[in-house]
Amino acid sequence: MRLSKSWVIARKDFKTFRRKKNVLYSLLIAPIMISILLSVVLTVKDIPATTLSYLLPALSFLYVILAGVVPTAIASYTVVGEKVEKTLEPLLAAPVTDGEILLGKGISAFLPSILAILGGSVLFMVLSDVVTFKSFGYYFFPNLNTAVTLFLMVPLAILMSVEWNVVVSGRVTDVRVAQQLGGLIVLPFAAIYVLGEINVVPLDVTSNLLIICGILALVDVLLFSIARETFQRDEILTKWK
Amino acid sequence: MIDAVGLTKKFGELTAVDNLTLHVDEGEIFGLLGPNGAGKTTTVRMLCCLISKTAGQASIAGYDVSNEADALKIRKLIGFVPDNVGLYEALSAYDNLDFYGKLYDVSDEKRKENIENLLKMLGLWEKRDVMVGTFSKGMKQKLALARALVHEPQVLFLDEPTANLDPEAAKTVRDFILDLREQKRTVFLNTHNLDEARKLCDRIGILNTSLRGLGSPQELENNVGGRATVIQLERLTDEVLSSLKSLDLDMIVGENKVTIRLTQPEKENPAILDAMFRAGGKIQSATIVGSTLEDAYLKLVRKEAKE
Numbered sequence: 001m002r003l004s005k006s007w008v009i010a011r012k013d014f015k016t017f018r019r020k021k022n023v024l025y026s027l028l029i030a031p032i033m034i035s036i037l038l039s040v041v042l043t044v045k046d047i048p049a050t051t052l053s054y055l056l057p058a059l060s061f062l063y064v065i066l067a068g069v070v071p072t073a074i075a076s077y078t079v080v081g082e083k084v085e086k087t088l089e090p091l092l093a094a095p096v097t098d099g100e101i102l103l104g105k106g107i108s109a110f111l112p113s114i115l116a117i118l119g120g121s122v123l124f125m126v127l128s129d130v131v132t133f134k135s136f137g138y139y140f141f142p143n144l145n146t147a148v149t150l151f152l153m154v155p156l157a158i159l160m161s162v163e164w165n166v167v168v169s170g171r172v173t174d175v176r177v178a179q180q181l182g183g184l185i186v187l188p189f190a191a192i193y194v195l196g197e198i199n200v201v202p203l204d205v206t207s208n209l210l211i212i213c214g215i216l217a218l219v220d221v222l223l224f225s226i227a228r229e230t231f232q233r234d235e236i237l238t239k240w241k
Numbered sequence: 242m243i244d245a246v247g248l249t250k251k252f253g254e255l256t257a258v259d260n261l262t263l264h265v266d267e268g269e270i271f272g273l274l275g276p277n278g279a280g281k282t283t284t285v286r287m288l289c290c291l292i293s294k295t296a297g298q299a300s301i302a303g304y305d306v307s308n309e310a311d312a313l314k315i316r317k318l319i320g321f322v323p324d325n326v327g328l329y330e331a332l333s334a335y336d337n338l339d340f341y342g343k344l345y346d347v348s349d350e351k352r353k354e355n356i357e358n359l360l361k362m363l364g365l366w367e368k369r370d371v372m373v374g375t376f377s378k379g380m381k382q383k384l385a386l387a388r389a390l391v392h393e394p395q396v397l398f399l400d401e402p403t404a405n406l407d408p409e410a411a412k413t414v415r416d417f418i419l420d421l422r423e424q425k426r427t428v429f430l431n432t433h434n435l436d437e438a439r440k441l442c443d444r445i446g447i448l449n450t451s452l453r454g455l456g457s458p459q460e461l462e463n464n465v466g467g468r469a470t471v472i473q474l475e476r477l478t479d480e481v482l483s484s485l486k487s488l489d490l491d492m493i494v495g496e497n498k499v500t501i502r503l504t505q506p507e508k509e510n511p512a513i514l515d516a517m518f519r520a521g522g523k524i525q526s527a528t529i530v531g532s533t534l535e536d537a538y539l540k541l542v543r544k545e546a547k548e
């Protein structure tokens with residue numbers, strides 16, 4: 001597999017996104033809005049430091065859920081969008097392998113998503129630190145658990161979302177259906193969040209976060225092989241109408 | 242350059258292409274004619290390694306289309322214009338060609354040179370930075386041709402390149418295809434436009450799931466459509482008719498007129514006219530009439546379908 005080919009495909013997609021404002025908006029709005037909203041919530045009343053030390057990691061985990069949502073718009077567009085605009089056939093006729101195409105599509109969905117989510121989380125951390133400094137007497141962010149969540153779990157969650165969306169995109173022919181089915185990826189992350197809230201899997205324990213990361217990594221590897229298997233040129237060209 | 246032996250594609254119970262055998266020489270413009278659903282696009286997709294074959298063999302420049310490693314080599318050798326042009330409408334004309342040039346590993350310098358040459362040749366250079374979404378159908382078709390040529394392929398597959406184009410745009414595309422002949426490129430052209438096939442193609446294959454006929458337009462017209470000699474007499478007598486029947490000819494008898502289907506009328510006419518003359522026939526005129534490519538096409542497509 002030649003990374004250079006995948007990068008050419010990804011760069012082409014980046015150019016396309018820049019011209020498609022709706023894709024850009026769907027990418028940026030959620031992380032920015034959530035970051036501002038969460039910080040505003042923290043200012044509503046004086047929350048004790050003990051509650052904050054439990055609440056802030058839980059809020060940080062919302063970015064993992066966001067990592068499932070944000071790539072959906074782009075990832076579903078990259079494959080189904082090519083099909084809808086009938087650009088997939090000449091692309092498949094070019095000297096690139098299925099794996100290179102899928103990797104290119106993965107990169108083009110992954111990079112903007114992680115930039116948007118990390119950007120949003122930095123905004124959240126800065127605003128939270130400003131708001132909670134009085135209660136803690138120190139800056140709560142950054143810390144080890146947040147680093148694990150943002151720099152390990154979020155990328156793995158984005159990867160999972162991208163791969164899931166590529167698998168879904170390979171099976172459906174409508175962008176909206178692809179986005180709706182693609183959005184289902186948020187369910188396991190929401191389940192983890194709930195398990196954290198009811199203290200079954202506390203999310204302020206580093207080892208728990210690392211175990212979740214390990215599971216996500218395994219699922220990512222599995223989904224990539226499924227994505228390659230389900231990306232069938234014959235079906236894409238002959239069954240997609 | 243292009244070889245297919247017994248090439249077959251089935252989609253479940255449906256046979257799209259059945260036992261197709263053909264050879265296309267280097268530098269030849271080969272046309273595949275057939276009605277909608279005849280299997281033309283499926284054939285091109287198999288030859289371009291886009292879909293797998295069910296049976297048979299096919300190769301481009303000696304590379305096997307069903308071999309994974311060869312498929313990448315084939316894709317580098319060929320240019321492809323699908324029936325839907327498949328351009329990125331949110332990108333400019335230049336960016337579309339640049340993207341494909343990079344995918345085909347064309348060096349930066351060569352890519353710039355080729356893109357400029359092609360866009361100028363097709364009258365699109367002034368529009369190079371304009372988003373393709375704003376282009377007319379004709380402009381898009383020309384750009385798709387440029388895209389297929391940006392890496393200077395040896396073989397070009399064109400699927401209905403002039404369908405839905407106005408006459409002026411269609412002529413530009415046709416002239417451009419004729420220019421490719423001068424460049425010694427091999428062109429495999431799918432079309433159901435008989436006039437276009439006649440003007441452009443060195444040889445034509447007539448496909449309707451299976452290959453029904455193969456040859457130059459002239460050969461198909463003469464050999465398949467057949468030719469005829471129309472003989473006008475002063476009076477068609479029983480003696481003259483008997484003399485013709487004794488020659489066992491395929492003929493249609495009219496009022497003082499006989500139309501005789503012949504493969505090579507130039508060779509066969511003297512004997513026929515001599516027999517008529519001996520039987521006392523007074524011949525006013527004898528005219529050789531040829532059938533058109535359309536006659537040959539319809540005859541081949543319908544004949545086999547009835548069988």
